[in-house]
Amino acid sequence: MSSQERILIIFIRLLQGNKLSKIDLMEEFHKNGSTIQRDIAIIDELLHKLNSSLPASKFSPFKNLGELDRSHRGYYQLTDFSQSSYMDDYELFMIFKVLFASRGFHENELKTIYYKLFANVSNQYTMDRLLSNERFYYEGVPKQDLYPTIKLLLNAMLNQQKVEFSYTKNGETKIFKRVPMDIYFSDLYFFMISAKHTTKDDTDFDALNKFRINNMTHITILNEHESVEYANRFQGGVLRNQTALPFFGEPITLVIDFFYEPAYVLDRFPNSVIKRVNSDGSHRIEIPANNGYGVKMWLLEQGAHVKVISPKYIQNYLIDNMKKTLSYYDISINEEKPNLSQ
Template structure:
């Protein structure tokens, strides 16, 4: 066995989280302790020259050498939480969810992986993705690159009722909400920022068409996330509603919300929030008799009309 192969074998042991003992290695490879020491020095030099996120250290209590990472690593607790969130989202196909979970687990030492696998085993077995059946990871990454490069693209898009259209857009942000990934993009034809579900994009390609926007037309996805609900835009507005439900749930749903008045006798509060109207209306309707919209009057009228249309169904 030549020196290069011997050093590669030792490095493979180290990177597999083994602690290597010089005497044991010398016996295994039938060489002297000095040769093994030289091998370890060569490995240490290789790590330094290649700027790898590792350091070779001697563990006195084990009388051996160990490779430790110098990069800040993610904790097993964080990986478990991320996997749980991913599974609950139901947003990826079974194959892509498997790929994502296995990739996250590979960030951890083998012992931590083995600790997490039984915890998620049942959820992985019964995982049921949403019904679109489209692989998303490649498209999401590609769209993210177009956002960074401010590159316009032409997409073939399947609308809600299966109509196929072609749109030239400038992708600006990608947001996940309620099981689906959306790309928010400026459409020059409609002079508006519109929402496209990523799973409904059947084809996309770059275009030489230049799309420019004013500063006011640009999307700030962090700010948008505070105001947008159920990926339904509508008109930006400040509303007030009286609420008899769990206050924390309402404040969590609307990040801009504050309690401006309390009604202890009724066990209710008055909440004010800046929102986009359509998504806000969908959530408020879901709360049934726990909600009374107070202002603005135009929204109250719209809410009452919607309630009448609902009642007429029965």
């Protein structure tokens, strides 16, 4: 083995995040300590040249490799590079938990992603023991792999091409032609988005602009291009902060009194603000939200924990729905004026 090959092997191992021992390198390559030290010095010089030649911009796609860490005598490691480039077992554990909780992947797809990530786990026995229950009982919502469809839609989106597809909703199937603007994930599903996040949502099947990808079939990319103006772009980050569920809507300021732990609201709507604590112990909370069905569903889920102050039409929506729900149990609400004589 030539010296160039030896140095390259050592350098690659350092880039892989390995902590190298001088003694182990001496034994492996049958070289004395001074030779290994010269190899490390050459790598050190190379790192300095590479790092100094990188663009200064923080948005540069090139990663600074850092310097060799010699804090442990007789050992060498690219500590800074490893920490910024490779996930440790704790970070991987968090990602696994989110993947299982999403239920957004077909079982075969989840297995593929799981084992690709699992190959990077250091203590695989412990990790497998921690995740075995959720892995065994995982039930994904999609009935088939989404990867081929998402790949096709992303290519169409990047090229601003229309796609034609069949879509089924509430037992009805129609043919659509749309330009994909984004792929959005929320509440179990991946969606193909083809309109701005403030458009009307789910009111007219023919005008639909949000499609569950697992319900799309016979997808074909058409040789039709259509650009989207910047002002009309879909903003998934804005939508996620405005609603609890994936429904479009116009921005509103929702004011509620919340009769439970306010963190539940503040965490769900990250831009919400507690305006005051009421005399009954409830919290008056102001929420930058939208007026879509997702916010209305969330409010209905809160039951007696919430009172809508404004907008009035949202308040009326809740009242009408609660009356309808009570009618299912043969309970009617008579809006009689209170008897003030008693």
